[in-house]
Amino acid sequence: MNNQQIQQYLTTNQNRARLLVSCPDQPGIVSAISTLLRDHGANIVESSQYTTHPVEGTFFLRIVFEANDMKAKENEIRDAITSVGEEFSMQWRLNFLHELKKTAIFASKDTTCLRELLYEWESGDLVTDISLVISNHETGRELVESFGIPFYYIPANKDIRKEVEAKQLELMEEYDIDLIVLARYMQILTPKFVATYPSSIINIHHSFLPAFVGASPHKRAYDRGVKLIGATSHYVTDDLDEGPIIEQDVIRVDHRNNVSDLKKKGRLIERSVLARGVKWHLEDRVIVHENKTIVF
Amino acid sequence: MNNQQIQQYLTTNQNRARLLVSCPDQPGIVSAISTLLRDHGANIVESSQYTTHPVEGTFFLRIVFEANDMKAKENEIRDAITSVGEEFSMQWRLNFLHELKKTAIFASKDTTCLRELLYEWESGDLVTDISLVISNHETGRELVESFGIPFYYIPANKDIRKEVEAKQLELMEEYDIDLIVLARYMQILTPKFVATYPSSIINIHHSFLPAFVGASPHKRAYDRGVKLIGATSHYVTDDLDEGPIIEQDVIRVDHRNNVSDLKKKGRLIERSVLARGVKWHLEDRVIVHENKTIVF
Amino acid sequence: MNNQQIQQYLTTNQNRARLLVSCPDQPGIVSAISTLLRDHGANIVESSQYTTHPVEGTFFLRIVFEANDMKAKENEIRDAITSVGEEFSMQWRLNFLHELKKTAIFASKDTTCLRELLYEWESGDLVTDISLVISNHETGRELVESFGIPFYYIPANKDIRKEVEAKQLELMEEYDIDLIVLARYMQILTPKFVATYPSSIINIHHSFLPAFVGASPHKRAYDRGVKLIGATSHYVTDDLDEGPIIEQDVIRVDHRNNVSDLKKKGRLIERSVLARGVKWHLEDRVIVHENKTIVF
Amino acid sequence: MNNQQIQQYLTTNQNRARLLVSCPDQPGIVSAISTLLRDHGANIVESSQYTTHPVEGTFFLRIVFEANDMKAKENEIRDAITSVGEEFSMQWRLNFLHELKKTAIFASKDTTCLRELLYEWESGDLVTDISLVISNHETGRELVESFGIPFYYIPANKDIRKEVEAKQLELMEEYDIDLIVLARYMQILTPKFVATYPSSIINIHHSFLPAFVGASPHKRAYDRGVKLIGATSHYVTDDLDEGPIIEQDVIRVDHRNNVSDLKKKGRLIERSVLARGVKWHLEDRVIVHENKTIVF
Structure with a gap:
């Protein structure tokens, strides 16, 4: 997003916020939240709710709402939601859209995913401030800096x-x-690092x-003779490749494809599966929730 | 659904209802509905909301809710929603799940779609009372009657x-x-017939x-050389093939496929696209809404 | 395929044959085979060839060919190919299309896949003689016998x-x-049984x-929170679920789907993935080839 | 492809060629061609053949073959194929892989497809010499020139x-x-221009x-309410959007997507559908063949 896009986005969305909620299910939750919002002059623009099992299960909610002069009301709305x-013993997150999230991308030699993220961002599809890119290779520097984004080369093994x-x-x-x-960063993070950013490293x-x-999943896929x-x-999370799945996709391959072909075809879906997850x-x-994701 | 499945379904869902709403958008709608439900002891199990444009647009809502002893409360809940x-100038539909919808299937010579609907129904995926099948061919009689469903042969042209x-x-x-x-019924319905069942003929x-x-879409697809x-x-609606689309899907074809192959491949998606729409x-x-569908 | 379909198929294809070849690659293989066929008055209708690596790799070929009065030439063509x-140290299979393959289906309680095979067969998509169905449940008897196919109930554990x-x-x-x-047969076969039908049990x-x-793959998929x-x-083969893969497909699921939903959705692809593999x-x-498949 | 990639490609493929054939079907074609190749010491690496109808239909063939010291044999092989x-009244094309095809890209303001082509090319997936890019906007200049490719700005209406x-x-x-x-070039070409490059403008x-x-297909898709x-x-060809289709794909959309969303989602498939067609x-x-494509 260039400055013009950001300004336009902020202007359009300065009065908009999003609320994410999870809590034990019981009657009256939606009523309490929606009444609270109405009482603060907010209009619900979009909402989705899901409950694992009625009454004894877990309740999940995503609400997008708008209010005139939202900035002036932020504290009171936050206080009301806190209460x-x-x-209702809720875990909740409230995001005002004029506060852009700050994103760091970790990359390595293969820049396909990095590039996709930068272009999705440039075209306005990823609404965030990409604050910096860190890589253990110099490969992506020119690309990253052409977007005016700081690039840090930190060799790693x-x-x-x-x-x-630490750096x-x-x-x-x-x-x-x-x-x-992690846009094909290929390095394992320590539990300490992971614990610093729970559910915030994709x-x-x-x-x-x-x-x-x-x-080497492509090599092993080739050896097994899979068709997708x-x-x-x-x-x-601390368990390698065991964290909560956000998105998955597949692409068809056949007997004519060698390992190098699988890598090429794989890149076509890796970039979009990562971009969708980040978006x-x-x-x-x-x-x-319990090592799985609810995606509204 | 055999009688046992129906009984089980009704037992599980006797206290459950669904509300569909569309109205001009304004603040307070969700609050009004959810508070109403809470006040009648109902718990919202699932809900989705969408607004075409905030405030001046159209508001759409689907809510699934439960209440103990729902049957005793039906009238009061209906009255409250009416009010x-x-x-809010709403158009709304309220369905209590213990009241099974009654479905008629119109079929013709090609029974693929009819068969799919019957099997999805038998396996409990289509929750409805399939009350009868009408066909202008005798082809499906044995199949339909094997499910204990009345079959009416009405020749048509x-x-x-x-x-x-009229019949x-x-x-x-x-x-x-x-x-x-219309499970590949292949006959055009008159405006009079269509007007009797608005948004109720698929x-x-x-x-x-x-x-x-x-x-002859497959013949024309073949002539054009499409790849899907x-x-x-x-x-x-009264305009042939111009009514609101519920669901679509495609399947890959190639130069080796002749018109007859396209028909065979086409059947694989027709049956599932129809079954999903009906479901x-x-x-x-x-x-x-305005010749389009919102599918929650 | 009813008798009429079979007669029509045999009439159309009585002069057609298919040859499958695999052998060490070397120049001149295609020339030798195609010249042989030409010399016996045969016309190649369709052919596909694939070589793992040029010259030192393995050569694979599928040829469909036609000849007037094929039946009279069967022996001479077979002799020529033998020579x-x-x-070229070939492994090869030659099938004359007037000789229908004979298929047995093993089924169990869940008849979805069995049904799909029977319908694909009825509509002429599976060209074979379905000689019998064996099941360890009585569930499918009525269905199978309605197609005039013998049904054998053999309880198994x-x-x-x-x-x-043995039976x-x-x-x-x-x-x-x-x-x-094996259309969801759910019983493990002994090495002896498997060895009797190499690359002939799907x-x-x-x-x-x-x-x-x-x-319990669906239960485990649910627990892992996969999105497809x-x-x-x-x-x-003797290694459970480790044999050469013929075909795969996936279907999208989300957080709202419980294990029972996964089973229902799964059936939609199981039936078509099996039917394609069999076809x-x-x-x-x-x-x-080496625990993988070449699918031409 | 950078120079290093090109050198590597040429080294690997200097002894490889591809032959495309179409002609009236008759027995002996494969035999004639494969024998010819064997006689010149060539080994067939891959081949696919398709015939619209046996004997009276049209025969299509693609063969990839290798020979030691191919360059020395080019003329004799070409002469033999001519003969x-x-x-057999063939139309045929013979390409020796050491001769890179020369490609021009015509672009406009939206550079998504241009970018995809450049990256697929850079990663070695599009084997060609991208000789120049012409655009009626300056937008893509920096991008194109960063790959060392000449960029010509030619305003057009x-x-x-x-x-x-003419330019x-x-x-x-x-x-x-x-x-x-034409990577979203958005200008109509005259019949004269099109006639100069038959079946060579994508x-x-x-x-x-x-x-x-x-x-405005996306606006019209939105108005119609399609789901893909x-x-x-x-x-x-001279008929707008009526030329032979090489490849197609679709992406799912829903009621929440406005025209601008359709454009964004559309770009995800446009770029890959174009890249596959070009590849x-x-x-x-x-x-x-007859305004359709055979894609081997």
């Missing part, structure tokens, strides 16, 4: 993981990052998980 | 359309039909509309 | 596997079976292999 | 069509162009043809 939230992560975390703090996207794995967890290969975007996260559509 | 509905429809309408009334499914057209409106063929389920209608997921 | 086959298979093998021999289709597994090998579920048709086998499109 | 070609095309044709000649790709249309021929939107790559053309997979 209702306590009553497992022997210097600690030092590398990365420093940058995350300096730029006040909300979301980290990875792309180049297989249809849980098939081919770990290294996949890609999975998921939140990073949905930025639009506050995703709630993590 | 709120007037306040355009010269005797009036008499045919059909009589049966529709006798069986108190809510939904008519047809399957064997092309990706608006491509190949009218007769489609199917479309839509509500019937969504029966689940009260579809609202028609 | 060329020896020259792992304790009596040996006796069960089954006896029937396979009695009916001179070429292909066995199974459907209700997951996207190699994900969720073994029991799959189905795989493959040849049976391709019957059309002599599949060659097994 | 066989006359015997229908009033100056003649002069514009374009001059450049086509200067660069000796084999293939022209266009991307942003709809599922033949639905929404002409201008499409994209079509096709050869340009298949460059790999000599496409034969045009």
Whole structure:
């Protein structure tokens, strides 16, 4: 998003906010929230709700609402939700759309996914401030800097993981990052790093998980003779490739395709599966619950 | 659905209802409805809302809710919604799940779609009372009667359309039909017939509309050399193949496929596109608005 | 296929044959075969060839050819191919289309796949003689017998596997079976049984292999929170769910779908993935090579 | 493709060629060609053949073959094919892979498709010499020149069509162009221009043809309320959007998507549908026959 796009977006959306809720189900939750919003002059623009099991299950809600002069009302609305939230034991997130989320992208040598994110962002599809790109290769520098985005080259391998992560975390703090996207970063993060950003690190794995967890999924897909290969975007947890899945897709392959062909075809879906996962996260559509995702 | 399935379904869902609403948008609608439901002891199980444009647009809502002893509360809930509905100039539909919708299927010689509907119904996926099947061919009789469903053979062609429809309408009334499914019926209905069942007649057209409106779509698809063929389920209006689209899908074809191959491949998607359209209608997921559908 | 369809098929195809070849690659193979065919007055109607690596790789070929008065030439063509086959160290299969393959279907309680096969067969899409159906449940009897196909009820469980298979093998021999289709049969076959029908037993597994090998794939897919579920048709080998994959497909699911929903959605692709696998086998499109398939 | 990629490609493929044939069907064609190739020491690596109807139909063939020291044999092989070609009244094309096809891209303001082509080319998926890009907007200059490709800005509108095309044709000649790709060029070409490059101009249309021929397909798709939107790559003929279709694909949309959303989603498939069409053309997979394509 160039400055003009951002200004236009902020103008259009300055009076808009999104609320994500999860709590034990009971009657009256929707009534309490929607009445609260009405009482503060807000209009619900879009909402989706889902309950795992009526009454004894878990209740999930996403609401987009608008109000004239939203900025003046932010604190009172937040306070009101806090109060209702306590009553119903809610976990909730409230995002005012004029506050752009700040995103860091971690990349490596293969820049396909990085490029896709940058272009989706440039065309206005990913509404965020891409604050910086960190890579353990110099490959993407020219591309990233052509968008006016800072590029940090931090060589990485497992022997210097600690030092590398220290530098990365420093940058995350300096730029006040909300979301980290691993765009084929190919390095494993330590539990300490992961714990700092719970449900806020999105990875792309180049297989249809849980098939081919770990290294060389295309080679193993080739060896097994599958007829479709996949890609999975998921939140990073301490268990490699075991985090909550946000999105998956597949593409058809056949006996004529060697491992290198699978890699090429795979890239076509990796980039879009990652972009969709990131987009949905930025639009506050995703709630993590028991290592799975609700995607509204 | 056999009697056992129906009993089980009714037991599970006797306290459940669905409300579909459309009205001019304004603040307070969700609050009014959800508070009303809470006040009658109802719990919202699932809800989706969409607004074409905030405030000045049109508001659409689908709510699924539960209440203990729903049957005893039906009238009071209906009255309360009537009252709120007037306040907000709503069009609304309220369905209590213990009241099964009654469906008539119109079929012809090609029984693929008819068969799919019967099997989806048998496996419990189409929750409805399939009250009768009318066909202008005897082909499907054995199949239909094996499910214990009455089969009416009414020969039809355009010269005797009036008499045919008179008989059909009589049966529709006798069986108190809510939904008519044209499962490759291949006869055009008169405006009079269509007007009797607005947004309640679902047809399957064997092309990706608006491509190949009218007769012989597979032949024309073959002549044009398309690489995908489609199917479309839509509500019937007076304009042939121009009614609101509910669902569409496509399947890949190539130069080796002749017209007969396209027909065979087409059947694979026609049956599922029709079954999905019917299923969504029966689940009260579809609202028609300005010749388009909102599918929640 | 009813008798009329079979007669029509045989009339149309009585002069047609298919040849499948695999051998070490070297120059001159296509020339030798095509010249042989020309010399016997045959015309090549369709052919596909694939070589893993030029010269040192493996050569695969599928040829469909026609000749006037084919029946009179069968022996001489077979002899000629035998001779060329020896020259090039070929493995080859030659099928004259007037000789219908004989198929046995093994089924169990869930008849979705069985039904699909019967309907694809009835509509002329599966060109074979479905000689019998064996099931360890009585559920499908009425359906199967309505097509005039013998139905054998053989109760089965792992304790009596040996006796069960003895009966089954006896029937396979009695009916001179070429292909066995496990249409959700749910019983494991012994190595002895499998060895009797190499690359001639097709199974459907209700997951996207190699994900969720073994029991309860839908339950495990639900627990993992995948966004797509799959189905795989493959040849049976001694390693459970590890045989050569013929075809796979997936269908989208989301957080609202419980295990029972996954089963319902899964059936929609299982039936078509199995039907495609069987169809391709019957059309002599599949060659097994190193636990993978070439599908022409 | 950078120089290193080109060198590697040429080294790997210097002994490889592709032959495309169409002619009236008759026995002996495959034998004649394959024997000819064997006699010149060539090995067939891949081949596909298709006949519209046996004997009286049209025969189509694609063969990829290799020979040691191919360059020295080019003329003799070409002569031999010419001779066989006359015997069988063939139309044929023979391409030696060391001769890279020369491609011109025509672009306009929306650079999505242009960018995709450049990246597919950079990653080695489009094997061609992209000799120049012509655009009626300056938008893509920086992007194109960053790949070291000449960029020509030629303003265009229908009033100056003649002069514009004169300049374009001059450049086509200067660069000796084999293939022209219209990457959302949005200008209509004159019959004269089209006649100069028969079956050698590929266009991307942003709809599922033949639905929404002409201008503003996304607006019209929105108005019709379709549930899928499409994209079509096709050869340009004098009839707007009526040329032979090479490839098509669709993407799902729903009631929440406005025209601008359709445009964004549409771009995701336009770029890949165009890239696949171009790739298949460059790999000599496409034969045009009676306004349709055979894609091997």
